[in-house]
Amino acid sequence: MTDLTNVFPRKHRPGRGASSAQTGRFEKLARVTEPDGWDTPEEVSVLRTEVSLERPRSVINYVRSPDLPFDRSLNPYRGCEHGCIYCFARPSHAWLGLSPGLDFETRLIARPEAPDVLRQELRARKYSVAPLAIGTNTDPYQPIEQRHGIMRACLQVLSDCGHPVAITTKGTLIERDIDILAPMAARGLVRVGISITTLDPVLSRRMEPRAPAPRRRFEMIRRLTAAGIPVRLMVSPVVPALTDPELEAILTEGQAAGADAASWIMLRLPLEVAPLWRAWLDEHYPDRAARVMARLREMHGGKDYDPSWHHRMRGEGHYAQIIAQRFDLTVRRLGLDVRTEPLRRDLFRRPESKGDQMELF
Template identity: 55%
Template structure:
């Protein structure tokens, strides 16, 4: 166990030719290692908007200003992406980070292209844009400043109350129907959250962020994610009720996803932190994933399949209906979009 981190190990990236394995030398002496600190490198990006054609996603473009995430959520589905950097999805994912320092500049250039057609950009779809290193890098605020200037819509998902730093920009954008926000909440149990999401904002502070944003006129909802059957699923209605009381107007949920290396990392955490629930949680998960740890099929990966998944869906729908929470995102406006006048794009001849 590494204090303040979600993963307890650092398995080799799956594309590496060599694998390392720790062995006990028989002396019974624990090796004292220095504290594990966060390292962040600057990354120069040639493009910043990621496109997708997934039929089960409500957006076709997104921005992730950071690679890796210091929140260290043990269940994070984005962990395997670090393997493409030759790094481990374990501790490397939450300690060896990359900041796209020229993100705002590249975004302004891309939005100024004559061929660009505006549609809402989603942020927080892979790694959290408001993770702790954002306090110093401020990439998210720079990106929002570009989007506000050119009247471009954006949707944001985060686990961090740091989003309140940008409440001024978000409120102005909300007045023109250019922004929507979702605060992701996994559990209201402070101790469980501290173990699963060691560097994310506390659940209480996330609800306070919902309240503050809603009071500022920003359309704000809650994302109950991930729902972990046998561990946090009993909290579904309570989280939705608390979010509604705080001012949330919309809600959604996502079932735990365990692609590739996430499966072993999460099972290791579960066996360490909640051994009595290990078999039950995995049994329920596999009952919703066709007997496997994960099912990547579109239209099933976020909700699961089978009787237990259907029951979870019905509970969510009934609670949202009772609380008058919308289960569909509102449509953001593109009518205010004005392409930036700089960015190196060739001007029209006439």
């Protein structure tokens, strides 16, 4: 069994992935909730989503990881209400003094000035254009985007200046922005990745509690591709002994929905994610917990996770090789192994602002 402090009863955390507000790795003191005898269990309220605002000084994050296909990213939000228990971005909340557990999915941070800061950064003389990845840490189309609209505003900035962008999401709100995305796609400026982990709605609801159901995500692929927006199906993450039997079926349905490419990533458990994941397994699938963890440790040299470059995404060993072979055979059969065209960079023009020479004409 996994021992985590500050575990919340299930009835007080409906629609949440994590079971505890586990203290982040940088905190000297642990935060533990204890009953004081004044409240009855029925009087304890359920966890609600709280949103704080941040004024960023910069929004383009330059990435030096040699095993990633992009060198810069942008995050309109910190934390993610989708609450996917496996999310490798959870440890980023520890940098804010917050819990990678329940805080990551309930105490969110919006960056409403991100579009203006993005415009300023793109105007810099030293800026050299390359595809900007959005959604690689937290989902830009999570539920709070409906109210804040930060992603749409950032997308408009990129569209106006002809900047290429690659978007990763599970959120159906992306369909709202087809009016911007479709013209960008026609100019070769955008690709979208939709991640689907399982076809089982019960497993999905437990593992990704506030993300759209799997069938709804396939419908997203249909609507985006019908508008001419290229979509990559991302089977991510593959969970040993839990979702891996569905690999071929997910790829087949994704291709039928219109995806023109596919990729996969093995389950990753960096830092605080490992104990949160083990606690989730113990709660929801205790009969499979030992098998799941044995497979993961087999791929990471006996550890829950090995973050080494070029290893962390797939693992190694017999089981990892089998998954890779199954994926390769299926994408070849479905025609999803075609190399996609690179996004265009030649259309980029630095954003204009008041006082620019062009305004004289």
